[in-house]
Amino acid sequence: MGWFRDARFGMFIHWGLYAIPGGVWNGASVPGAGEWILDGGKIDPAAYTPLQGQFNPVEFDAEEWVRIAKAAGQRYIVITSKHHDGFCLWDSRVTTFDVMGTPFKRDILRELATACEKGGIRLCFYHSIMDWTHPDYLPRRAWDPRDPEDADFDRYVGDMKSQLRELISGGYGRVGILWFDGEWEKTWTHELGLDLAKFVRGIDPSIIINNRVDKGRSGMAGLDTDGEWAGDYGTPEQEVPSMGIPGTDWETCMTMNDTWGWKTSDTNWKSSEVLVRDLCDIASKGGNFLLNVGPQPDGNIPPASVERLRAIGDWMEVNGDSIYGTSASPFRRLPFGRCTQKALPGGATRLYFHIFDWPVANASGGRTLVVPGLESPVTAARLLGATAFACEATRTDDGWSISLPETAPDAVASVLEVDIEGVPDIEQPATMPSANGALTLGAADALLTGHVRFEDRCENLGFWVSADGVARWFVRLAVGGRYRVIARMAAAPGEGGSHFTVASAPSPASQPSVNGIVPECKAWCDFVEVDIGEIELLAGESEIIVRPHTIAGSALMNLAWIRLTPTDSAASTPPPGSK
Ligand code: H79
DSSP states (O other): OHHHHHHOEEEEEOOSGGGTTTTEETTEEOSSOGGGHHHHTTOOHHHHGGGGGGOOOTTOOHHHHHHHHHHHTOOEEEEEEEOTTOOBSSOOSSOSSBGGGSSSOOOHHHHHHHHHHHHTOEEEEEEESOOSSOTTOSSOOTTOOSOGGGOOHHHHHHHHHHHHHHHHHSSSOOOOEEEEEOTTSTTOOHHHHHHHHHHHHHHOTTOEEBGGGSSOBOGGGOOBOSSOOOOSBBOOBSOOOTTOOTTOOBEEEEOSSSOSSOOTTOOOOOOHHHHHHHHHHHHHTTOEEEEEEOOOTTSOOOHHHHHHHHHHHHHHHHHGGGTTTOBOOSSSOOSSEEEEEEEOGGGOEEEEEEESSOOOOOTTSOEEEEEETBOSOEEEEEESSSOOOOOOEEEETTEEEEEEOSSOSSSSOEEEEEEESSSOOBOOOOBOOOTTSOEEEEGGGOEEESSOEEETTTTEEEOOOSTTOEEEEEEEESSOEEEEEEEEEEOOTTOOOOEEEEEEESOOTTSOEEEEEOOOOSSTTOOEEEEEEEEEEOSEEEEEEEEEEEOOSSSSOEEEEEEEEEOSHHHHSOOTTOO
16 A cells, blocks of 8 residues: 555546536536436436447547646546546457447556556546446346346456456556445445455555445445455545545545536536645545546546645645655644654654644734644754745644744745644643533534534534444543533424434443434524433543434534533532633
């Protein structure tokens, strides 16, 4: 996994026959992603496959694509050798439904392999297990008139293996990753997944295989559920796991608009600012970013994509050290942005702070970045980019503060490089009781995993749509005791009645958790405070965990805060020095 972890940033390319209709079939716009048009438009494969006769991307230039990826700072390319429609972008001996049967008649993957080799980019293949046009693939789409009795799924698997052998040892260079997809259909089994992974490894033991070769993926979160699954890394799609996944390799794949394959009507582009911050965010959580482009039928990458890649590249040119070869942030959370780290020779550590929110001027007009909780001695601090400013690091009561110039070197994300002695020693932020001993756990301070989000509008946790959504807070108490639990929450009419649990960990056996029921309110932000019972907390640091038990409506609740109020005298005395 070495090169993969170092690379951190790659280009996804979705290209095939679907680029020709670009989301429009018989004059009508087909909802959904461009590459899904056969499915979304309920198109008979016999009406779709003739697109092969129109595929003629005369402006295709593999070297230009590689230049664009390199200029963006991307270190690898994952291209669709075959997507769900079954069309193959290389000269395959197994099928005539490939690029050699088009007017273009050029082996696109071979040209790209040559350009990648020359440019020092790792070439990888996305290969769909699901195949809507292969005569032996099952199950068939409901509107597909072909008789499924004639299909032989084992023969399909055999063809797929032959094709993978062509891709791995057919002169396309050293393949970095095989990126499988479409594994969720019922014909694909755990046994077939294990066998396919073994087959690929048998041809080239160094190939990285994503987890979609097997059946372990839990929905769009892309991470394996518990169990022994084949595959080297997790594949969250269109989302960033909020806490990363310690001990697991992963890669978020994402589009710049809402489609993977070219779709003429999709102009819902993310800004380059958002994409740069996504890259920082993903690196800070220990993952890779696989950012998609869907080339046009003429062979050009859409100008809107090229423009964004160039902006990211300009940022990477200056700040790439804070991304390549880094590992996840040692901080649970930082108020101003993100952080990555790298080990230095001799046991020291370099921290890279991605400053999204530049500090405002203090009373004396200066600017300082406060790094809460950093206990390690700081030996050097400097900003990346063209700035002569000498950053000074000062120890404070609860961390370090580092002086900064008035203007941020980069309006989107400035990088401050900070060297420390040894491995990071960090006192993680924790909520402490107020003067009356109460702990208020606000939505904005929650650490989130799974399907729950912070919502700005009413400052609550919301979109709590599935049982995997968990909110956690860290608290620090001088003395333990019993606490009354009040939740400020809301659910729209017809959405009440969900059950949830508030628990502490570690917890005393006597009263480890309490259950609450969500009231029905006038609207999602019409909050009410509900007393849901008592729990007991231990002295020292513990976690308060809120998770769904049963979701009655479309989502669990909107949660503004949880307040824990001491019920006995021991805990109601605030610990010395608490704020
Ligand atoms: O190639 C791009 C898309 O065409 C493809 N994956 C990216 C990289 C893609 N196929 N389907 N989807 C995206 C969305 C489909 C999701 C679902 Fe499921 C399939 C919902 C139910 C089955 C996978 C399994 C996600 C949840 C469970």
